[in-house]
Amino acid sequence: xxxxxxxxLVRVTELKKHFPIxxxxxxxxxxxxxxxxxxxxxxxxxxxxxxxxxxxxGKSTTGRVILRLYQPTEGRIYFEGxxxxxxxxxxxxKIRPRMQMIFQDPHACLNPRMTVGSIVSEPLDEHSVVKGRxxxxxxxxxxxxxxxNPAYTNRYPHEFSGGQRQRIGIxxxxxxxxxxxxxxxxxxxxxxxxxxQVVNLLEELQNELGLTYLxxxxxxxxxxxxxxxVAVMYLGKIMELAEHTGLYNEPLHPxxxxxxxxxxxADPLLERQRKRIILQGDVPSPANxxxxxxxxxxxxxxxxxxxxxxxxxxxxxxxxxxxxxxxx
Amino acid sequence: MSGLTWSGTxxxxxxxxxLKTHFHTQEGTVHAVNGVSFYLxxxxxxxxxxxxxxxxxxxxxxxxxxxxxxxxxxxxxQAIFGEDDLLxxxxxxxxxxxxxxxxxxxxxxMTSLNPVLTIGKQLTESLETHLGMTRDVAxxxxxxxxxxxxxxxxxxxxxxxxxxxxxxxxQRVMIAIALSCNPQLLIADEPTTALxxxxxxxxxxxxxxxxxxxxxxxxxxxxxxxxxxxxADRVMVMYGGLIVERADVITLYxxxxxxxxxxxxxxxPRVDSDRAERLTNIKGQPPNLLTEPASCPxxxxxPYAYERCHQENPxxxxxxxxxxVACWWDIEQARPRYEY
Numbered sequence: 283x284x285x286x287x288x289x290x291l292v293r294v295t296e297l298k299k300h301f302p303i304x305x306x307x308x309x310x311x312x313x314x315x316x317x318x319x320x321x322x323x324x325x326x327x328x329x330x331x332x333x334x335x336x337x338x339x340g341k342s343t344t345g346r347v348i349l350r351l352y353q354p355t356e357g358r359i360y361f362e363g364x365x366x367x368x369x370x371x372x373x374x375x376k377i378r379p380r381m382q383m384i385f386q387d388p389h390a391c392l393n394p395r396m397t398v399g400s401i402v403s404e405p406l407d408e409h410s411v412v413k414g415r416x417x418x419x420x421x422x423x424x425x426x427x428x429x430x431n432p433a434y435t436n437r438y439p440h441e442f443s444g445g446q447r448q449r450i451g452i453x454x455x456x457x458x459x460x461x462x463x464x465x466x467x468x469x470x471x472x473x474x475x476x477x478x479q480v481v482n483l484l485e486e487l488q489n490e491l492g493l494t495y496l497x498x499x500x501x502x503x504x505x506x507x508x509x510x511x512v513a514v515m516y517l518g519k520i521m522e523l524a525e526h527t528g529l530y531n532e533p534l535h536p537x538x539x540x541x542x543x544x545x546x547x548a549d550p551l552l553e554r555q556r557k558r559i560i561l562q563g564d565v566p567s568p569a570n571x572x573x574x575x576x577x578x579x580x581x582x583x584x585x586x587x588x589x590x591x592x593x594x595x596x597x598x599x600x601x602x603x604x605x606x607x608x609x610x
Numbered sequence: 611m612s613g614l615t616w617s618g619t620x621x622x623x624x625x626x627x628x629l630k631t632h633f634h635t636q637e638g639t640v641h642a643v644n645g646v647s648f649y650l651x652x653x654x655x656x657x658x659x660x661x662x663x664x665x666x667x668x669x670x671x672x673x674x675x676x677x678x679x680x681x682x683x684x685x686x687x688q689a690i691f692g693e694d695d696l697l698x699x700x701x702x703x704x705x706x707x708x709x710x711x712x713x714x715x716x717x718x719x720m721t722s723l724n725p726v727l728t729i730g731k732q733l734t735e736s737l738e739t740h741l742g743m744t745r746d747v748a749x750x751x752x753x754x755x756x757x758x759x760x761x762x763x764x765x766x767x768x769x770x771x772x773x774x775x776x777x778x779x780x781q782r783v784m785i786a787i788a789l790s791c792n793p794q795l796l797i798a799d800e801p802t803t804a805l806x807x808x809x810x811x812x813x814x815x816x817x818x819x820x821x822x823x824x825x826x827x828x829x830x831x832x833x834x835x836x837x838x839x840x841x842a843d844r845v846m847v848m849y850g851g852l853i854v855e856r857a858d859v860i861t862l863y864x865x866x867x868x869x870x871x872x873x874x875x876x877x878x879p880r881v882d883s884d885r886a887e888r889l890t891n892i893k894g895q896p897p898n899l900l901t902e903p904a905s906c907p908x909x910x911x912x913p914y915a916y917e918r919c920h921q922e923n924p925x926x927x928x929x930x931x932x933x934x935v936a937c938w939w940d941i942e943q944a945r946p947r948y949e950y
Contacts, residue, residue, distance in 0.1 A: 478877035478891035507879035544811035546836030553840030
């Protein structure tokens, strides 16, 4: 949780991921979905970086590219100073155990025909040398670490509730003692009271094991709760990045401002007084993003230059970065 | 039914008494709704909050006879709407009410529209059936409706199919269909859950505007305590197929009396205040509904539960003229609420 220790565990520079659009008999490429279109940020050791945005903004793709689940189109990825953008074969396999992922849908990410024990021990079989009794012990240890009864090893995923399944997914991610975990909307499919359980568990594990998280979510309140720093994404680009207090107390980008004002607060008196910035229209297609600033089609304060020139990525306060011509 | 009259004495649009809905499955009988009573006044917005499996959707679906029967069965209850009991009328009569006097909006705008029919066809269908409009008149009204819900170029968009609309736009179309026959009552079942926050803000603003313009009563079902805070007049909280707390919106958020409501509010991080060290969570899992609740359904997860909670199921009783709660324990006084 300490952000004073500003050593980057993960660094990405000008990262891009374009998915080709193929058409016609010869499957020629006619365009590209620019899912991630030039993002640059660091994830410091021991921190939680929140990555927030609406659906289709490229936040999940960013997480997957960093883990090399997708091959980036352009840009570089560093893990502990070592460039991993183009690692292949054995050298990539060596780095894999150190970075893991927790998925959104606890129903889809566990194989229904495997027991909990075999799900959690699969990474151990793949990557480590523990065998037999020692492996069994490790699996039981992992299950109790995430608050499940170690006696459940022979049960199947369908016997568990959503929150418990998410715990199994977390145990699997922790199996190889990773340093970095991408949490891709880990609580989006859970009920409110269960969300709090899972978030508390993730925080406890972070304190205990010194983990670094990239926490991807569309839920601005939860991101505020769990993150040390927050990056706001829109149409494949990062619009604003700051420490969570800076971002929530003084949002500089008009998109962040609108996003924050749109979140309903569980306080009826306050809600009735709040002024909402209601954005018009929908997010443009990432296959054909607008020229200039990607937000210009919905921005309530856009001026002439926003439609022609892409805003620079500027540091306006210490540690508070924003991509907007008008922000001061 | 309690005689609370905190929001004036306007005529009641809907009065539901002791509704029970069961599902007969292979594993046994699922007691989805276990005796729910509520009413709704003209022009009022009632928020219904609960987690999945709390019975909030099944309650509303039962009223509209939308429960698949079998396996579902409405075991008891009464739902007075106008002169009719919605639970007793024939399917033909129900067809007149559904989409006519009662409009409804479902959660998922992707699956609730028919993908092979144009938006225009789906909009005019109910106008022609319920209001007996001719094609031309219905067409004109459909254009008006699309404009009302803020869809630009309404005339030409009537020829489009659902896949040509974005999620937010589809939900606007659903709202247009729900409103097409000037309903007295609109039931919105998680209408913004599948949408992004900025689109959610658009839809909420739209429904608020329409409510002011058209004055219908609205039941808004959601799991998001934030959404109803800003828009509802009264809120009821459901758990295990029962109403555990009901109050006017300001009282409920300021002084929740049921441990479950408190837990729900505590487990929500806030976007507008400094972060708490830890979210208070509700321990354990939602209840198994295979047995009819004989004791308080929340007792196994409740930090205040004592003997009586495991023996008897508390009734929903008033604690003030604005608030009712179904709980044996008085949180504020830290003692049992009622004498044995």
